[in-house]
Amino acid sequence: MDADRVAAQGHRTPKRPATDPGLSVAMVAGEPSGDLLAGLLLDGLQRHWPGLKAVGIGGPQMDRRGFEAWWSADRLAVRGYAEVLRHYRAIVSIRAQLQRRLLSEPPDVFVGVDAPDFNLPLERALKAGGVTTVHFVCPSVWAWRAERIHTLAQSADLVLCVFPFEIPLLERHGIRARYVGHPLAQVIPLEPDRVAARRRLQLPVDGPVVAVLPGSRGAEVEHLAPRFFRTAALLAQARPAMRFVVPSVPAWRARVGELARRYAPGLHLEILEGHSHDALEACDVALIASGTATLEAALYKRPMVIAYHMNELSWQITRRKMLQPWVGLPNILCGSFVVPEFLQRQAQPARLAAAVLEWFEAPSRVAALEQRFTELHHELRRDTPEQAAHAIEELLGR
Template identity: 40%
Template sequence: MALTRVFLVAGELSGDLLGAGLMRALRARHPDVEFRGIGGPRMQAEGMQSRFPLETLSVMGLVEVLKHLPELVGVRRTLYREALAWQPDVMIGIDAPDFNTGLELKLRRAGIKTVHYVSPSVWAWRQGRVKKIARAVDAMLTFLPFEADFYQRHRVPVTFVGHPLADEMPLATDRATARQALDLAPEGPLLAVLPGSRANEIRFMGATFLDAIETLCRRHPSLGVVIPAATASRQRELSTLLESYPALSERVTLIEGRAREAMVASDAVLLTSGTAALEAMLCHRAMLVAYKMAPATHWLAKRLVKTRWISLPNLIAQEALVQELIQEEATAEAIVDALDDLLADETARQALEMRFAQMHAALQRGASHRAALAVEAVAAGLALPGEGDA
């Protein structure tokens, strides 16, 4: 079946990147396909006729969502009407689950096939959402294998397509070249420290990380430290914090961005959780995850979150490959002890690097191409592609 019309709705810049890759993969197989919906500059460059600006759906936080709720309801109503009038072969919601699931549900009830690309963290919290997802989509496309297992258990049609980051990052890493590129010492142990991309993460973990680094540098005279700040704002905040640690002035290299190079250059990584842990795994580097949040948030998370681990490497492996120090456990002393062990045990680090390389290869599947195959199958009313299909 040739695809002629595809309706896509992306909700933020990461979705715009995913959508553009999927659109390229679909057009390679269906040169005459048209795209409408909501997309950002990358999707528009691939031929998307975007009905609203991408930022329309990029609303974070309960208060902000409530404030914009009438506008969001109006946008969803307009998209529903326009999709019905256009009659696409398939509608694809990219992330933005709270917005897209409602739209997918209405369109599917009206007879339009629907696909959701990027699973929400329904496996971790608010698991009851899977019932609505089951009614809303003809297929869920997941980045990670344990997500697909969750949907299979709940009888939701699903395809594990692999992770675009795994496709993007090379399977071979070169520590020496990365150190040279960052103008770091070619020899000696190096610790990469990623204290988070949000101001709150710097507020909760910044001083704790620097306290730990100060102790580690006293214990390991040859240890170098590189801190890639996520943004210019985070770099200013970290630079201000470092002023209180004069002993670190010759030991710490603070840079803006280039986190992947810093991790590849390192022997071990200290980080808060999130995508950084996945990136460290894809850089094949041993790591320690340490994370603190507001006490009330932690109290609520303990009651709502249903997973044994918070870091993606552990969730993917379904075992504790990476040590996690959470909340009260995330002290400078505990971080120092854990990193002491990690830096001292080269054999353990090398074993982790090999395991992470294997996990990387398992996720490197050509996500955009596999997503396109699944979209074709849904539009044609066929079975979703299996593990061996390419």
């Protein structure tokens, strides 16, 4: 995601006087989306407590707010059961070290930002040790692994929710919760400017553009980028004028380029470092990995084709724990298949290409989708940093 643009819009001048005694907060964010959310939360906390001291595990967006990272968020950015197993000992060691340090030097509050498999056990231990705990972003207990709601109740004194339907579910289980809106809905414009975005990316104002987003984690890139690039090659055969933009996190840009040359030889793909928001705003259709980026695409009112592929063992475990027929956030939030999803063996280039082309051939369907996504945007729009900071202030009684 285009974190610099989000971060710039989230920053405001502190309201409290410099004599404010401050607040000590420990935080853990484990991937780029969590780092972004944590950075925005820090904006709100710093407005309430200008003398804020924040430590723990974080990424660049947290660092730029003065966060003291004891470990980098990159150490936790692992997805899938098989992938986690390969890094299990290192991750558990980091958590144990962090837990000991926070229990010996307890902060005023601990905030776990997403990453529930790492954060919930840590929160549970800290809460038992007398530390006030907050979990930011409710785990998807409404979609899969429903048993985690009991763990959440034992771990968090407060859950900050980004979707309104989560509040009654948590309250039924005795969990204190506050809806704070989704920060992306505040940052992304209600009326995207496709022409301006294309000019920023030096793309033709007219002509078909597809944004290709194979994910931000290494495992996602390795599993999805080959499929997505073969899909792009098929699309270029069907529509030679089609242009492709491929946002990539800096750590994986070189690898994404290698995969593009291997699986779409001769095809010109604009591989960008960051700029995912520009790519989504500029495109006609997004070919996209399931995850937070699908919500970003929905907020930019763009039709999309969602796909996901992972290690087969991870998929078999995940599939058995799914509670809903959808995995893409736009479909979950709308309660129907408003955009197509292709998972695991279904994620074949020919099927993906056909689904992308269908969007170009159905303008009335695109218009209806844009209207539904506009309604969704209004539902999710709140001043998330301020709402979240105020909820924590109430929890602490300060």
